[in-house]
Amino acid sequence: MAARVITVTSGKGGVGKTTMVANLGIALAVRGQRVVVIDADIGLRNLDVLLGLENRIVYDLVDVVEGRCRLRQAMVRDKRLSELFLLPAAQTRDKSAVQPEDMMRVCDSLRDQCDFVLVDSPAGIEQGFRYAVAPADEILIVTNPEVAAVRDADRIIGLVEAEEQGPTRLIINRIKPDMVRRGEMLDVPDVVELLAIDLIGIVPEDQDILVAANRGQPLAFSSDSSLAGRAFHNIARRLLGEDVPFLPLREPGVLERLFRFVRSEGD
Amino acid sequence: MGFLGRLLGRGEHSSGAVAKERLRLVLSHDRANISPALLDTLKDEIVTVISRHVPIDADGVEVTFSQNARETRLVADIPLSTRGGRYEK
Numbered sequence: 001m002a003a004r005v006i007t008v009t010s011g012k013g014g015v016g017k018t019t020m021v022a023n024l025g026i027a028l029a030v031r032g033q034r035v036v037v038i039d040a041d042i043g044l045r046n047l048d049v050l051l052g053l054e055n056r057i058v059y060d061l062v063d064v065v066e067g068r069c070r071l072r073q074a075m076v077r078d079k080r081l082s083e084l085f086l087l088p089a090a091q092t093r094d095k096s097a098v099q100p101e102d103m104m105r106v107c108d109s110l111r112d113q114c115d116f117v118l119v120d121s122p123a124g125i126e127q128g129f130r131y132a133v134a135p136a137d138e139i140l141i142v143t144n145p146e147v148a149a150v151r152d153a154d155r156i157i158g159l160v161e162a163e164e165q166g167p168t169r170l171i172i173n174r175i176k177p178d179m180v181r182r183g184e185m186l187d188v189p190d191v192v193e194l195l196a197i198d199l200i201g202i203v204p205e206d207q208d209i210l211v212a213a214n215r216g217q218p219l220a221f222s223s224d225s226s227l228a229g230r231a232f233h234n235i236a237r238r239l240l241g242e243d244v245p246f247l248p249l250r251e252p253g254v255l256e257r258l259f260r261f262v263r264s265e266g267d
Numbered sequence: 268m269g270f271l272g273r274l275l276g277r278g279e280h281s282s283g284a285v286a287k288e289r290l291r292l293v294l295s296h297d298r299a300n301i302s303p304a305l306l307d308t309l310k311d312e313i314v315t316v317i318s319r320h321v322p323i324d325a326d327g328v329e330v331t332f333s334q335n336a337r338e339t340r341l342v343a344d345i346p347l348s349t350r351g352g353r354y355e356k
Contacts, residue, residue, distance in 0.1 A: 146286070147286050147289060147290055147293075150290055150294075151290065151293055151294065151297065154294050154297060154298070155297060157337070158297075158298060161337070179283075180283070182281070183281030183282070183283045183284065184281060184282050184283055185282075185283050185286075186283055186286050186287060186290075187283065190283070190286075190287045194287065194290050194291065194294060196334075196336040196337045197337075
């Protein structure tokens, strides 16, 4: 195996990076890929709770870096999906505990043990972002269709380009189709045109994301239940090289549903 | 923009369209690391330098950004003065 190391980052906080990593990790593992998700947000650990693995942590990333345990000992295996592992962040330390070379070393030693390493980057452009991006073969930028998030995403793209890293692809998260329809939200083509990088995913706003976080049971576990869940799976499929069309974000109208119903009855 | 567009708020003044236009400008400044104030200074100095050699219409000068994918260009549009055409000496 030669794992692909993919860092998920955004610049701005709160756009859905951690949710994205949790769901992409699951969607890839469901497809038989061996996946390690790394929480690189030292001091503000959250990937564990989103995945519902918070009670199983013994060691963390900083313990590995500082040699208090072996890498295997720090990895938490998800019992629901035997191919998914979490390398948690330390909660009582800060970003200065890890250097870019440390992350490169950790990721390099994972390369022959799995198919994908997904790194959940901290927000910001400081040390945490630097060490999260350092080991990346590919970068996924998560943004929301709002001015502050798009502006920060552009800054991140500039920094990544300056470091000559990438390829970099874009995920537009939390789009609200009804607001787009009313012209009260940036649309997907607007954001793609402004940022001028390739799009790999569009995820609609979905209340079930919060419910899933409440339970520690990410949406991607039940792929067909919601549009957002399907969107996560589609991104995973695109990462695996499948050509998957983007989901239509608009709910079909009454007439359209009636038409489809009549047509399917006729089959 | 038609009546329907206005009704649906999809015109150029809808907040989505405003967001896009504002972002376009902000990203240009961010990428080039050129503030609006610096752009004004550039414009003034361009006017000074060019008019030293050629008569120009200083009020009509526009210095803006143009974006092509992730490439940013500084574009100066400098109208030559119409007074004193080439047939008058």
